[in-house]
Amino acid sequence: MADPTSPFAPLPEPPYYVVTFSSRRTAGDDGYGAMAEEMAALAQAQPGFLGVESVRGTDGFGITNSFWRDEASIQAWKAVVRHAAAQAAGRARWYQDYRVRVARVERAYGFGE
Amino acid sequence: MADPTSPFAPLPEPPYYVVTFSSRRTAGDDGYGAMAEEMAALAQAQPGFLGVESVRGTDGFGITNSFWRDEASIQAWKAVVRHAAAQAAGRARWYQDYRVRVARVERAYGFGE
Numbered sequence: 001m002a003d004p005t006s007p008f009a010p011l012p013e014p015p016y017y018v019v020t021f022s023s024r025r026t027a028g029d030d031g032y033g034a035m036a037e038e039m040a041a042l043a044q045a046q047p048g049f050l051g052v053e054s055v056r057g058t059d060g061f062g063i064t065n066s067f068w069r070d071e072a073s074i075q076a077w078k079a080v081v082r083h084a085a086a087q088a089a090g091r092a093r094w095y096q097d098y099r100v101r102v103a104r105v106e107r108a109y110g111f112g113e
Numbered sequence: 114m115a116d117p118t119s120p121f122a123p124l125p126e127p128p129y130y131v132v133t134f135s136s137r138r139t140a141g142d143d144g145y146g147a148m149a150e151e152m153a154a155l156a157q158a159q160p161g162f163l164g165v166e167s168v169r170g171t172d173g174f175g176i177t178n179s180f181w182r183d184e185a186s187i188q189a190w191k192a193v194v195r196h197a198a199a200q201a202a203g204r205a206r207w208y209q210d211y212r213v214r215v216a217r218v219e220r221a222y223g224f225g226e
Contacts, residue, residue, distance in 0.1 A: 007174040008135060008212050018133060018216050020178050022121060022166050024225075053135050053212075055176050057168040061120040063176040065133050071219075097225025099121050099166075103131050103216035106184075112137075112210025 006113065009051025009067050014105045016050055017068040023098035025060040032094045035086050042082060048073025060096075067105075074102060119226065122164025122180050127218045129163055130181040136211035138173040145207045148199050155195060161186025173209075180218075187215060 003010075025032070043049055048069035056062030068074045077083060090098075116123075138145070156162055161182035169175030181187045190196060203211070 007137065007172075008210070011214075014214070018131070018214060020131060020133065020166075022178070024120065053133075053176060055168050055170040055174055057170065059120075061168055063166060063168050063178060065135070065176060065178070091224050095224065097121070097223065099221065099223040101124075101127070101131060101218045101221040103218040105214045105216040108212065108214040110210065110212040111204050111208065 003113075007053060007055075008110075008113070009053050009065075011050055011067055011108065014108050016105050017070060017074060018103050018105050019066045019068065019074060020101045020103065021064045021066070021098060022100075023062055023064075024096040025056070025062065026094055026096050027060075030093055031089075035089065035094070039083060039086055042080065043077060046073065046077045046080070048076070071102070120166060120168075121223075121226070122166050122178075124163055124180055124221065127221050129218050130183060130187060131216050131218050132179045132181065132187060133214045133216065134177045134179070134211060136175055136177075137209040138169070138175065139207060139209050140173075143206055144202075148202065148207070152196060152199055155193065156190060159186065159190045159193070162190070184215070 040052070043052065043066065050067040050069060052064060052066045054062070054064040068077070153165070156165065156179065163180040163182060165177060165179045167175070167177040
């Protein structure tokens with residue numbers, strides 16, 4: 001059973017997809033925290049969502065890797081109306097800059113836990 | 114020209130590969146910082162290395178996404194003797210647990226900078 005306190009996404013065997021989102025935040029919260037919480041809940045309810053791992057450093061640079069069953073799930077999530085609004089607000093207010101890469105996970109392994 | 118102070122990896126057009134390394138550190142440094150610096154310099158000198166993005170939170174959870182030309186480059190880096198020793202020491206001393214996923218980047222986009 002998945003441990004809800006674990007920072008690791010409980011993933012199936014590959015293949016699946018990862019979206020790497022690297023970003024630098026602007027200064028101040030300005031509604032970012034509330035939006036991030038809402039988007040996390042919304043993503044989890046999306047068909048094909050497998051899990052997410054996320055961390056932000058004290059310098060404002062952060063990485064969020066979200067995992068998806070297939071490309072269609074990623075495209076559907078990108079088009080969700082509230083998410084599209086958050087993306088636009090992100091460019092206008094919350095992010096100085098960001099990079100997104102969409103990749104097909106071919107193999108995976110781990111240690112511990 | 115690549116900005117050496119940017120946290121973003123200066124990447125070519127896809128396809129290329131990403132290795133997502135998510136980990137939880139054990140408490141204390143215990144030689145970790147010196148090893149991490151040595152491995153970063155060694156990875157950069159590897160054939161097929163494209164770039165790296167990395168962040169660790171104050172709770173000890175971190176994500177490092179490294180980018181590579183192809184699977185062969187990733188396999189060669191994994192087998193480098195000093196790196197193999199660092200992996201073994203990582204399991205014995207520095208990491209509570211970790212997850213690795215190897216994925217083929219199919220598309221990429223960004224905003225800003």
